Amino acid sequence: MQTMRAMLFEAPGHRLKMAKLPVPQPGSGQVLLKIHACGVCHTDLHILDGELGDPKLPLVLGHQIVGTIVQLGLGANRFQIGNRVGVPWLGATDGNCRYCKRGQENLCDHPVFTGYNVDGGFAEYAVADERFCFPLLLAYTDVQAAPLLCAGLIGYRAYHMAGENVETLGIYGFGAAAHIIAQVAKHEGRKVYAFTRPGDTAAQSFALRQGANWTGDSTQAPPENLDAALIFAPVGPLVVTALKATHKGGVVVCGGIHMSDIPAFPYNLLWEERLIRSVANLTRRDGEEFLALAPQVPVRTEVTVFPLERANEALTQLRKGQLVGAAVITIAPD
Ligand SMILES: [Zn+2]
Ligand SMILES: [Zn+2]
Numbered sequence: 001m002q003t004m005r006a007m008l009f010e011a012p013g014h015r016l017k018m019a020k021l022p023v024p025q026p027g028s029g030q031v032l033l034k035i036h037a038c039g040v041c042h043t044d045l046h047i048l049d050g051e052l053g054d055p056k057l058p059l060v061l062g063h064q065i066v067g068t069i070v071q072l073g074l075g076a077n078r079f080q081i082g083n084r085v086g087v088p089w090l091g092a093t094d095g096n097c098r099y100c101k102r103g104q105e106n107l108c109d110h111p112v113f114t115g116y117n118v119d120g121g122f123a124e125y126a127v128a129d130e131r132f133c134f135p136l137l138l139a140y141t142d143v144q145a146a147p148l149l150c151a152g153l154i155g156y157r158a159y160h161m162a163g164e165n166v167e168t169l170g171i172y173g174f175g176a177a178a179h180i181i182a183q184v185a186k187h188e189g190r191k192v193y194a195f196t197r198p199g200d201t202a203a204q205s206f207a208l209r210q211g212a213n214w215t216g217d218s219t220q221a222p223p224e225n226l227d228a229a230l231i232f233a234p235v236g237p238l239v240v241t242a243l244k245a246t247h248k249g250g251v252v253v254c255g256g257i258h259m260s261d262i263p264a265f266p267y268n269l270l271w272e273e274r275l276i277r278s279v280a281n282l283t284r285r286d287g288e289e290f291l292a293l294a295p296q297v298p299v300r301t302e303v304t305v306f307p308l309e310r311a312n313e314a315l316t317q318l319r320k321g322q323l324v325g326a327a328v329i330t331i332a333p334d
Helices: 042-048 142-149 151-161 176-187 201-209 237-244 284-293 308-319
Strands: 003-009 017-022 030-039 065-072 084-087 090-092 125-129 168-172 191-196 214-217 226-231 246-254 275-278 303-307 326-330
Touching (some): 003 308, 030 084, 030 142, 065 125, 065 142, 090 125, 151 176, 151 226, 151 284, 168 176, 168 237, 191 201, 201 214, 308 326
Parallel strands (some): 168 226, 191 214, 226 246, 246 275
Antiparallel strands (some): 003 017, 030 125, 030 326, 065 084
């Protein structure tokens, strides 16, 4: 039996452990990928901490997989061996629930999430449903492409939800998703105001390098009111902070899968048709649109690379807010 190295998650509160696992075999409609790189996401921390219930255990985390197809399962014919593809968070759906039928597959009643319900990309190999893989453009190297697959896709969906009439866009939490979406927003002619943890001057200068018009602490008010705010930090009180900064009709979009409690606030902050909404997961259409748009901007991802065996370090640095841009795990060739 062929084996592979994988960083294994055994239970909430435990660090990942290097393990030898059997190389998975692609089932019907699946492909086997040899993984080159896999992005690290805040969602991985929420799984590690037990904030997202009932993960597969033990589990290989990682849902921004860039790899090359090395084997096709029965009936898999969308790609060829040797094709480079990306595997995102949405690994499969049932295809027939009320949401799937309405074009809202991101809300599917029976979804399969990569690196959560099935093994993900902190390993040498992974299997994936070919229908949910994205062909990857040559314009991006493996490590540059990886953050596009969740930070980029979810960021794009959140940005899209802010609507069309956005001249001034606030972004709270300037990490992987924010640095990508700031570039898209600037490309589309919007003003970007970036908010970071108080005193995080590294993230503030990073935001300015990505084209932000202004940066400041999340405790500060922006120089002018916002038409929309995207919240990528898992910090509930920021919802109230962001609402206070919006124009009439302003939209506050929560981009994360988990957030601390939102404190009570007076109704007049929501009055005048302000809107708070969340964004859940992604649809394949989001992915196709965003991956077509990214090279036109062109989006440039800033990454900090960690070899597979140092995945815990990547997660710790993400947790402490020590990373500038996106963390990516790389898997050295055999
Ligand atoms: Zn993610
Ligand atoms: Zn469904």
